Amino acid sequence: MGQKYLIDTCAVIKYLENYFPPKALAFMDDLVDHDSKVSFITKIELLVWKPSNVSDLKIREEFLAGSEILFVDDDIILRAIQVRQKTKIKLPDAIIAATAIVRNLILLSDNDKDFSKVEALGLKYMNPKSSFTII
Numbered sequence: 001m002g003q004k005y006l007i008d009t010c011a012v013i014k015y016l017e018n019y020f021p022p023k024a025l026a027f028m029d030d031l032v033d034h035d036s037k038v039s040f041i042t043k044i045e046l047l048v049w050k051p052s053n054v055s056d057l058k059i060r061e062e063f064l065a066g067s068e069i070l071f072v073d074d075d076i077i078l079r080a081i082q083v084r085q086k087t088k089i090k091l092p093d094a095i096i097a098a099t100a101i102v103r104n105l106i107l108l109s110d111n112d113k114d115f116s117k118v119e120a121l122g123l124k125y126m127n128p129k130s131s132f133t134i135i
Helices: 009-016 021-037 041-048 055-066 074-087 090-102 112-121
Strands: 005-007 035-040 068-070 106-108 124-128
Touching: 005 009, 005 021, 005 090, 009 021, 009 041, 009 055, 035 041, 035 090, 041 055, 041 068, 041 090, 074 090, 074 112, 090 106, 090 112, 112 124
Parallel strands: 005 035, 005 106, 035 068, 106 124
Antiparallel strands: none
C-alpha cells in the first residue's frame, strides 16, 4: 500500500460492523493488517461508548491495540484552528482533518457532510462506502 491513510471513527465502527461493501471491507482489512492509523480523538470516541454487548468494546480495544495512535503537535493545532475557522465543523472533526492534512494522509470516513468542506483546504478524503460501490 503506497499511500497512507487515517481512519476516522465512523469508518472504524462501520468496518468493525461489516457495514461497507465487500471491496471496501477487503481494502480496509489490508489496511488494518499493515498500517492502521487513527487520531487520539478516534481512540477517545471509540472507548467512551458503552455497548450493551461487552464483546463489542473488546473488539474496539483490540482494533486500537493494533493501530498507531496519532497525537497533536503545534502544526496540527494551527491547522485545526484554520479548518475550524473556515468550515465551522466540530472541533474533533477539525482535529482529525488537520491531522490528515499535516501528516499527508488520506482520511477514510463516510462523513461527507463535514469532510467535503475541508477538501478545499488540502484534505485528501475517501469515503469507503461510495469509493468501492459497483457502478
